Amino acid sequence: MPSLPSFDAATNKCENPHVVILGAGASIAACPSGDKNGKILPSLQNLETVVGIEHITAEIESSVGTLGAGFEEKYSNLITIGSHKQEIQEINDKIHYYFSQLELPDSLTVYDYLILGLREKDAIFTFNWDPFLLQALLRCSGVTKPPNIFFLHGNVSVGVCQGCKVKGNAGQSCGRCSSPLTNTDLLFPVKQKNYNASGFLINEWNALRDYLKYAYFVTIFGYRAPFTDVEARQIFIDSFGINSSREFAEVEIIDIRERKDIEDSWDQFVFEQHYSVWDNITGSQIYKHFRRSCDAFAMASLQCHPVPEFAPDGISSVSDLREFARKLYAEENSGDKLWKDHKNPFGP
Template sequence: MGGLPPYDDFEAIYANLSEDEKNSELIEDLENIIFNYFEGMELPDEPTIYDHLILSLREKDVIATFNWDPFLFQAAARNSHIKKPPKLFFLHGSVAVGICNDCRLKINAGALCPKCHQPVERSNILYPVTQKNYTADPFISNEWDAFKHYLKQGYIFTIFGYGAPVSDVEAVDLLKTAWGSPDKKALEEIEIIDLLSSDELAERWSDFIHTHHYRTVDSFYSSMTPLHPRRTCEALWECLMMLKPSYGTEFPEYAEFEELYEFIKPRLYAEKA
């Protein structure tokens, strides 16, 4: 392909095509194929890491994702009868999310608004153009605004599988602004779940880390969330500020739903009390 840009991945292909208006019909077809592909995805009947993540966090906690797939939304919905899920923000949109602009509600795509009983609109997903412009789409702009509000107040910032790609400088800058200057984060903690070495990760996220206030693990099940389900902030505070470290608990990674619910039931009772 002499003279043409290198097509390393889908993002590079899409970004290159989108720069030429002559490709508008091709882009539209491509976006429909992508949307339909992700829309057809479903979680298996047995518990998954998405269910474990949802059940390990409380309503006060926040999950923000760049993924388009419906898995996080599906996991939150099917476990909501046990307890309200954490707040979910879809920073690049999601095929699972519908919005009612009149009532300002975010619910399951294809459903009726519980307030006005009108069909909700399909939320947009943000495709990988070079300049993403997170403020152009009202839904995505609102998701970012809400997430930045919570990130600014956060005690633990866990980064799970997000590589801060060079192609998404805008997103990294927004995260950096919301989190704030590391020299003012003397109490907060960064946790990174990734397969790269600790040194590589510390270098990549150095603009977020206050001195030694970070930890890296290569598996979700070695991270603070499943080791201290629904009590992650409390466990970290006890460890760092009260000098009472805890090794946590053994999360039932391969349990069925009923066993999972039994596992977190004592914590749910304590929260209710």
């Protein structure tokens, strides 16, 4: 039976989480002209060319025949063949090295908005290999309590201790047993992603299941939920499907694809017409109601008391966005009721 989200009328705060799911489109939006040093952020469509592994796959195909139409299919078939282990390792090493060299631009990016625009009750789940999310977390630290961060694939910034089943920064040691953290795997065969392959991935995907069960707002940024990734799609659909507040929740999708393609991708995930589509983060609830995304949505939909937007318009530097977030964070912890002086436009 449907149940209302957890909303405290005494503070005007909603305690249900805002969940963000990131795909490659988010990182491309963060660095549309390349990273800090002009390095191109590859997509799966140009990965072989940008990273410089075309010659490896071409040489393999000269002996075994065509591996497939795109990199994911080629890699998946290469794993299925079961030979060329040295070449497979070389492909993995080159991709890991390329992505580990990427750096966020000094200018304000979508990742800064996400880290500072969400609260500690919220969560970000990323499929991306690049280090941008953790780099944004580092440069935005010390201002607020950040959202929780999880990695649904491997990531070049993350190391794991398989024995203790904990994650940390790549290159560091386990805080429990002091063993060096090992790199996370980036590549998985598209025909069988096997998200239960390691304790690290099991924990990350279990967290996604838990958060989707209670999410009041979901933002999907630059991730298309490919139909080839059957396992991931089913986890999304099943976990959000048993959310008791799903009929009251909202999904927003930030994507530059045609709207019909977007709707086809997420038709089984959203509830009826409870979704919106944007081509830029500035249209999103995270941006328009900075650090108040779920609260503002609850005020409008549950309390029939819409509140004014409070977006970081005109802010163009990380330092200024930090100060903008700092003031909001102070208000959150002051004990005052949010929007206490705002008059309901529909009545008392």
